[in-house]
Amino acid sequence: MSLPVRPETDRQIDALLTRFPRKGSALLPALYLIQGEKGHIPEAAMEYVAGKIGVSPAFVMGVVTFYTMFRRAPIGRHHIQVCMTLPCALRGAGGVMKHLEKRLGIRRGQTTPDGRITLSAVECLGTCDTAPMCQINEDDHGHLDAKTVDAILERLQ
Amino acid sequence: MAFEPLLTRNIHKENPASIATYMASGGYQGLARVLKEFTPEAFVEEVKNSGLRGRGGAGFPCGVKWGFLPKGLDKPRYLCVNADESEPGTFKDRLLIEKDPHLVLEGIIASAYAIRCNQAFFYIRGEFHGPCRTFERAVEEARAKGFLGKNILGSGFDLDLIVYRGAGAYICGEETALLESLEGKRGLPRIKPPFPALIGLYGCPTIINNVETLANVTLIAERGATWYAGIGRPKNTGPKLFCLSGHVKRPGVFEAPLGIPLLELIHEHAGGMMHPDRPLKAAVPGGSSMKILPAANCDVLMDFDSLAAAGTSLGSAGGFVMDTSVCIVDALLNLARFYAHESCGQCTPCREGTGWFVKILTRLENGDGQPGDIDLLAEVASRVEGNTICPFGEAIAWPVQSYVAAFRDEFEAHVTQSTCPLGAAAGRS
Ligand SMILES: Cc1cc2nc3c(=O)[nH]c(=O)nc-3n(C[C@H](O)[C@H](O)[C@H](O)COP(=O)(O)O)c2cc1C
Ligand code: SF4
Ligand code: FES
Numbered sequence: 001m002s003l004p005v006r007p008e009t010d011r012q013i014d015a016l017l018t019r020f021p022r023k024g025s026a027l028l029p030a031l032y033l034i035q036g037e038k039g040h041i042p043e044a045a046m047e048y049v050a051g052k053i054g055v056s057p058a059f060v061m062g063v064v065t066f067y068t069m070f071r072r073a074p075i076g077r078h079h080i081q082v083c084m085t086l087p088c089a090l091r092g093a094g095g096v097m098k099h100l101e102k103r104l105g106i107r108r109g110q111t112t113p114d115g116r117i118t119l120s121a122v123e124c125l126g127t128c129d130t131a132p133m134c135q136i137n138e139d140d141h142g143h144l145d146a147k148t149v150d151a152i153l154e155r156l157q
Numbered sequence: 158m159a160f161e162p163l164l165t166r167n168i169h170k171e172n173p174a175s176i177a178t179y180m181a182s183g184g185y186q187g188l189a190r191v192l193k194e195f196t197p198e199a200f201v202e203e204v205k206n207s208g209l210r211g212r213g214g215a216g217f218p219c220g221v222k223w224g225f226l227p228k229g230l231d232k233p234r235y236l237c238v239n240a241d242e243s244e245p246g247t248f249k250d251r252l253l254i255e256k257d258p259h260l261v262l263e264g265i266i267a268s269a270y271a272i273r274c275n276q277a278f279f280y281i282r283g284e285f286h287g288p289c290r291t292f293e294r295a296v297e298e299a300r301a302k303g304f305l306g307k308n309i310l311g312s313g314f315d316l317d318l319i320v321y322r323g324a325g326a327y328i329c330g331e332e333t334a335l336l337e338s339l340e341g342k343r344g345l346p347r348i349k350p351p352f353p354a355l356i357g358l359y360g361c362p363t364i365i366n367n368v369e370t371l372a373n374v375t376l377i378a379e380r381g382a383t384w385y386a387g388i389g390r391p392k393n394t395g396p397k398l399f400c401l402s403g404h405v406k407r408p409g410v411f412e413a414p415l416g417i418p419l420l421e422l423i424h425e426h427a428g429g430m431m432h433p434d435r436p437l438k439a440a441v442p443g444g445s446s447m448k449i450l451p452a453a454n455c456d457v458l459m460d461f462d463s464l465a466a467a468g469t470s471l472g473s474a475g476g477f478v479m480d481t482s483v484c485i486v487d488a489l490l491n492l493a494r495f496y497a498h499e500s501c502g503q504c505t506p507c508r509e510g511t512g513w514f515v516k517i518l519t520r521l522e523n524g525d526g527q528p529g530d531i532d533l534l535a536e537v538a539s540r541v542e543g544n545t546i547c548p549f550g551e552a553i554a555w556p557v558q559s560y561v562a563a564f565r566d567e568f569e570a571h572v573t574q575s576t577c578p579l580g581a582a583a584g585r586s
Pocket of ligand 2: 328345500503546548
């Protein structure tokens, strides 16, 4: 049977199984490895990781759906996540989001037709001193306004 | 007397996160002192005597919590560091992790020694990509220098540390949800008792402490309990990191002794209000779950007991400030959405109540409110409070109760005028 992940990922997951006092703890880091390889977590991979850890595929599905950072479907090449929680909202997060929606021609929760950008609304990212802010892929961008947003979009290919 | 920065003493240095910078100013000497001069039990006593109270939200005395660990039980003990930092308005642990990870790490190692733990976990929220990489680098540096691993500094004490990434769930900051998550499950809080000190991670005795709490342990290791207890106010000792965001000129993290006046934080540390013509309307001193203070009540001291006496809490010290342009109904609606999204759904009052809040507040803000709606908000909140598995119930009931109580007129005006008097709905997104 062919593996639903690359052999390298499979080896890394095997190493996780003995890293913790209990095997179960390997699940979240294993899901990160799978998502890192594939961009999301397909169902076949959930079954595979369930078998490795010794839990049911339904259990893995429960975990994947509980945490917002795990994705069951692919997203755009860049992921813009705008924080909409109160400290950011007080400093104009709503306007930043509207500007992004207009510039990208999509609504929050959608991906541009060319697959370049997915736009999401998220909750407090623990960086409220730079409000309004967003996270793009793994980087934080603060003190946003229409001008800084445009400059950022320019750079995202 | 000018206050000497303690928790933030390194953050403005060049390469603040590197072990070389940290050790150049005496870093890890506190740990060496503890390992040499204290038995584990004696250091627990030392931390008790310092008066250090937990910085994660509840303000429970740190040494007392450590003392709850069962004696003579033949099971491993675990230390779990809470770096989930998800309470809206809070960004202080992030500063420590990014700018002085070794200050945190030294405290973790000394604390693990005190509670006789050989395996610690650092549970960090998944969205903290950069801080997590910085911390992992610090762990490798500490391992290379022999501060982690076997026989630390020749003391015979062994400690391994695992960095564990959360994956986007506010509730995993609650300590028992954090344990579930660390076990590779959904983050559903557990019913207490049993408390984690008896039955925690993998069913073993476990201590959960906040990042900033453990950074304070480093200070106690360096200079002792008596010195530490002289900072701040009685029963509210030590330095504290205060976050301030919202409508101030310079949002940020400010270090001061516990007990600094809120107005001093706003007007001196944070540079005052953002717009000169828009005065202070209200402040939330402790993070979004804590009760709001209308401007007239903002003359308070920022410590656990003073804020409790003022009817609110220090919480995670994630303070934020609102000026007169803010519609309070709209602000509460924003928070209600957050809590509705983050409820883990186990308890009916929390799961359903948060949904009710969103519905009622939405119709109020849109001008469709009905006469009984304001009382309904307060009533639903009173049914959520105290009736849930974890304190998340209070975390939404308190804002609802306090925003309504302090700004009842403004809520009423939404009903009588059938619109938001400040027109906030139009600007909202
Ligand atoms: C809903 C909820 C969220 C919490 N989030 C955090 C958090 O992000 N970080 C934290 O340190 N404590 C958080 N806490 C508090 C923890 O449950 C726990 O009291 C704390 O980590 C203990 O550490 P301390 O004694 O050092 O303060 C949260 C509590 C609740 C009820
Ligand atoms: S109070 Fe809310 S968050 Fe806490 S356990 Fe119950 S449903 Fe979950
Ligand atoms: S509210 Fe946006 S980062 Fe905290």
